[in-house]
Amino acid sequence: MTDTPELLLPEDKPLEIAGRIYQSRLLVGTGKYRDLTETAEAIEASGAEIVTVAVRRTNLGQNPDEPNLLDVISPDRYTILPNTAGCYTAKDAVRTCKLARELLDGRDLVKLEVLGEHKTLYPNMPETLAAAEELIKDGFKVMVYCSDDPLLATTLEEMGCIAIMPLGAPIGSGLGIQNRYNIRLIAENAKVPVLVDAGVGTASDATIAMELGCDGVLMNSAIAQAKDPIRMANAMRLAIEAGREAYLAGRMPKKLYASASSPLDGTFF
Amino acid sequence: MQVKVNGEAMVLTKGATVSALLEKMALTGKRLAVEVNEDIVPRSQHVEFTLNDGDRVEVVHAIGGG
Numbered sequence: 552m553t554d555t556p557e558l559l560l561p562e563d564k565p566l567e568i569a570g571r572i573y574q575s576r577l578l579v580g581t582g583k584y585r586d587l588t589e590t591a592e593a594i595e596a597s598g599a600e601i602v603t604v605a606v607r608r609t610n611l612g613q614n615p616d617e618p619n620l621l622d623v624i625s626p627d628r629y630t631i632l633p634n635t636a637g638c639y640t641a642k643d644a645v646r647t648c649k650l651a652r653e654l655l656d657g658r659d660l661v662k663l664e665v666l667g668e669h670k671t672l673y674p675n676m677p678e679t680l681a682a683a684e685e686l687i688k689d690g691f692k693v694m695v696y697c698s699d700d701p702l703l704a705t706t707l708e709e710m711g712c713i714a715i716m717p718l719g720a721p722i723g724s725g726l727g728i729q730n731r732y733n734i735r736l737i738a739e740n741a742k743v744p745v746l747v748d749a750g751v752g753t754a755s756d757a758t759i760a761m762e763l764g765c766d767g768v769l770m771n772s773a774i775a776q777a778k779d780p781i782r783m784a785n786a787m788r789l790a791i792e793a794g795r796e797a798y799l800a801g802r803m804p805k806k807l808y809a810s811a812s813s814p815l816d817g818t819f820f
Numbered sequence: 821m822q823v824k825v826n827g828e829a830m831v832l833t834k835g836a837t838v839s840a841l842l843e844k845m846a847l848t849g850k851r852l853a854v855e856v857n858e859d860i861v862p863r864s865q866h867v868e869f870t871l872n873d874g875d876r877v878e879v880v881h882a883i884g885g886g
Contacts, residue, residue, distance in 0.1 A: 580885060580886025581883075581884040581885060581886070582884040582885045582886045583884070584884060590884060603885060603886055604882040604883065604884065604885055605882070605883050605885025605886075606853075606880050606881075606882060607880060607883050608826040608827070608878065608879065608880055609826065609845070609847060609850075609852060609879045609880065609881050619851055619882070620882050620884060621851050621881075621882050622851075631882070634885055634886070636885050636886065646855070646858065650853045650855055650878070650880050651853070651882075653854075653860050653862060653863070654851065654853040654880065654881065654882060722886070723886075749886075769886075770886075771885075771886030772886065
């Protein structure tokens with residue numbers, strides 16, 4: 552054999568986002584939980600170090616003693632990733648990011664998502680590109696939720712987005728990775744981290760994303776809407792690790808027919 | 821004078837500052853961000869930033885999201 556398969560194995564690069572190395576490749580959202588206690592417990596169980604939040608009006612009639620999300624999910628412990636969820640235009644997304652930066656004492660890491668329509672929450676890419684350009688010019692570090700188009704992914708990277716986050720399936724659908732071929736192409740081509748954002752429903756979906764060579768997975772509903780979110784958070788932590796290990800190990804080739812695992816020589820019958 | 825805070829009308833004394841507004845809303849010391857007429861008012865300027873009649877103010881905070 553002249554093959555040296557170990558040289559063909561993918562490089563085990565740590566996950567680096569905005570100059571910081573992360574041990575966990577699982578990023579989690581904070582929406583849809585029963586209460587803040589469950590939110591905190593699920594995030595703890597997930598092992599995630601990057602946690603997304605939404606930016607919304609303070610409720611005028613809110614009880615002032617009610618705990619704030621950031622009192623429970625401390626920005627000292629977690630990297631808080633504010634999103635632009637609910638934005639349908641570049642203008643609203645840019646405004647939201649500026650408010651988020653003020654809210655987080657000048658931290659400029661954001662998850663940009665500009666949605667197209669209510670039914671699928673599919674990303675509106677022309678508006679996403681416009682917002683990304685303006686945000687990058689303004690000094691933001693943009694992690695971008697996008698369609699699974701490999702060419703647009705490259706465009707976003709060349710513009711200066713620091714992470715490309717294609718959807719695996721529509722937000723909150725739990726349908727799993729629908730276009731593995733595209734996700735794999737995006738992961739293969741990109742020099743910045745590629746994270747599947749949206750569409751994961753259960754642990755095997757997260758593993759598949761990692762086996763395809765993604766650098767991480769961002770999820771919310773799959774954990775928060777599980778019957779036991781804390782247990783599912785743990786399952787997702789393990790699934791991400793398993794998928795990453797399998798990717799690094801380099802899977803066996805697929806064959807059409809069987810290949811016996813036990814030797815055919817030395818049988819006594 | 822009247823301003824719009826998070827889309828709702830609110831009556832404030834003339835010359836009220838952002839700090840005064842936050843105090844009225846019982847939000848003093850909370851982690852939030854303020855925008856007046858679509859421009860950010862940095863936390864360091866809340867004390868001196870004076871609101872005007874008809875201003876549109878947004879006061880936002882972080883909540884659960886994905």
